[in-house]
Structures are given as C-alpha cells and as structure tokens.
Amino acid sequence: MPAPRTVLLTGAAGGLGTLMRGLLPTTYGYDLRLLDVRPVEGEPDAITADLADTAALREAVRGVDAVLHLAGISLESTFEKILRANIEGTYNLYEAAREEGVRRIVFASSNHAVGFTPRPRGDDPLIPVDTPRRPDTFYGLSKSFGEDLAQLYWDKHGIETVSVRIGSCFPEPSSVRMLSIWLSPEDGARLFHAALTAEDVGHTVVHGSSANTRLWWDLSSARALGYAPQDDSERYAEKLLAEQGELDPAHPGQTRLGGHFCTNPPVWPY
Numbered sequence: 001m002p003a004p005r006t007v008l009l010t011g012a013a014g015g016l017g018t019l020m021r022g023l024l025p026t027t028y029g030y031d032l033r034l035l036d037v038r039p040v041e042g043e044p045d046a047i048t049a050d051l052a053d054t055a056a057l058r059e060a061v062r063g064v065d066a067v068l069h070l071a072g073i074s075l076e077s078t079f080e081k082i083l084r085a086n087i088e089g090t091y092n093l094y095e096a097a098r099e100e101g102v103r104r105i106v107f108a109s110s111n112h113a114v115g116f117t118p119r120p121r122g123d124d125p126l127i128p129v130d131t132p133r134r135p136d137t138f139y140g141l142s143k144s145f146g147e148d149l150a151q152l153y154w155d156k157h158g159i160e161t162v163s164v165r166i167g168s169c170f171p172e173p174s175s176v177r178m179l180s181i182w183l184s185p186e187d188g189a190r191l192f193h194a195a196l197t198a199e200d201v202g203h204t205v206v207h208g209s210s211a212n213t214r215l216w217w218d219l220s221s222a223r224a225l226g227y228a229p230q231d232d233s234e235r236y237a238e239k240l241l242a243e244q245g246e247l248d249p250a251h252p253g254q255t256r257l258g259g260h261f262c263t264n265p266p267v268w269p270y
C-alpha cells in the first residue's frame with residue numbers, strides 16, 4: 001500500500017484530535033481532512049457533522065487514503081448514547097469507507113475493551129494483546145464492538161484496520177494508574193503513523209502506550225508495525241505517588257487495567 005497522505009481525522013475537536021492535528025501534519029506531512037460534530041476551533045474548513053449523518057460521512061471519506069477514527073463518546077455514558085455515537089456511528093463510518101473504497105482505518109479502541117483484566121503485579125507477565133475481552137463499561141463494550149466490526153470488514157470487504165487500544169493519551173499522566181498505560185502525545189503520533197503506513201496489517205490489535213517503566217501490557221504487536229516509543233512516564237512518578245500513594249491491591253478500582261471504570265459508578269482518579 002502506498003503511504004497514505006490524505007487522512008480523514010474524525011473527532012478533530014476533541015483532546016486527542018487536537019493533539020494529533022497539531023502533530024501529524026508537521027511531523028509526518030499528512031494532509032488532514034477534519035470532522036467533528038462540534039466546530040473545530042481555528043479550522044474553518046473542518047466538516048461539522050454527526051457520525052449519524054451517512055451522506056456527510058460518505059462525502060467526508062471520498063478520496064482520502066485512510067481514516068483515523070477518533071470520534072465518539074470517550075467515557076462511560078448511557079447505553080442509548082453509546083449505541084448511537086460509538087456503535088452505530090462506527091458502523092456508519094465503515095459503511096462509508098466501504099462504499100467509497102477507502103482501504104485503511106485506524107480505530108481508537110481503548111484499554112476499557114479489556115478493562116476488567118487484572119493488572120499485573122510483581123513478576124506477573126505483561127497483558128498480551130490476545131487477552132480475552134473484558135469490557136468494564138458500555139463504553140468499553142462499544143470499543144469491543146468496534147474491534148469486531150473491524151475484523152468483519154477485513155474478512156468480508158478487505159478494509160484493513162489497526163485497532164489501537166489506547167491507554168491514557170494526554171500531555172501528562174494524572175494518576176498513578178496512568179503511569180503504567182500513559183501514551184505521550186508524541187508517541188501517539190508515532191503509533192498512529194505506524195498504524196497508517198505499515199504493510200499488510202489485515203486487522204491488527206495493538207496496545208497504545210509509551211515505553212513506561214511500569215508498563216502493564218505487551219507492546220510487541222505495535223512494535224511489529226514499526227512503532228518505536230520514545231517516552232516513559234517515570235519522570236512523573238515521584239510527584240503522583242506523593243500525591244496519591246501506591247495503588248491499593250485491596251481496592252476494587254485499583255486492581256484492574258480499567259481502574260475506576262470497573263467500579264460502579266466510575267470515579268476519579270482512574
């Protein structure tokens with residue numbers, strides 16, 4: 001596959017979308033087409049459209065080399081809202097890609113697709129990428145759906161996807177749990193670039209983190225795409241541990257990959 005240059009970025013007004021529309025064009029030369037249900041600040045050409053708008057989606061994907069699909073509800077919500085934005089919305093995006101002949105999608109999955117997986121302790125092995133799905137929320141369930149949808153569209157329609165189970169991608173980690181799953185914005189751009197350009201990915205699931213000292217999960221499928229993380233959350237450890245203490249092995253919200261998404265209701269810090 002020739003390296004994609006024109007990429008539709010959905011969710012462009014969000015936190016990660018804002019970081020990526022800053023980094024991907026300047027670092028890798030992408031020509032981004034932006035879409036969000038909200039206006040994208042400072043981007044008058046961005047498409048303002050809901051993932052429910054199938055005609056707008058079809059027009060948005062027309063002629064692009066690939067899609068970086070970040071749009072959707074990014075935290076727990078009601079099933080009805082998750083159904084509309086994340087489940088039906090992602091289906092609509094894949095249908096638009098199929099109709100318009102787009103061959104590659106990078107899907108923002110989440111650690112919460114497998115959030116109930118116990119976090120490793122001591123000498124436990126890292127969580128492998130083929131660990132059974134254990135969604136911790138309706139939100140995580142929608143990411144699990146998205147991964148299965150990606151597999152279906154690869155097997156049936158030949159649309160390739162890299163499903164990136166993002167840990168926590170923010171400028172800085174803000175909890176002790178995030179020390180283990182933090183993805184720095186720069187490593188996020190490296191990972192998305194690898195996912196957009198690697199050859200013959202079929203449907204590949206990868207974990208999305210920096211090379212953190214306290215890493216909980218295996219990055220080998222991401223590295224196999226050419227991802228070479230450069231950052232480590234450890235420089236934030238002293239401050240966060242002083243503020244929040246070590247994770248409590250007896251606390252239900254601190255023993256699983258998904259943190260407090262596993263409690264009912266989810267509460268901060270997670």
Ligand code: NAI
Binds near residue numbers: 012017051
């Ligand atoms: P965010 O909530 O800041 O951004 C999501 C964007 O999607 C928003 O701008 C929102 O307006 C847009 N959106 C929501 N529903 C839409 C719809 N129906 N149609 C069109 N646009 C819609 O979330 P963030 O942090 O930027 O995350 C981006 C993606 O990455 C999300 O899919 C999220 O689930 C996923 N993710 C993010 C992680 C992170 O650490 N930031 C971790 C794991 C996954």
Ligand code: 15L
Binds near residue numbers: 075111112178258
């Ligand atoms: C996610 O999936 C969310 O979108 C993000 O806001 C963070 O909460 C992240 O997971 C996390 O687990 O830290």
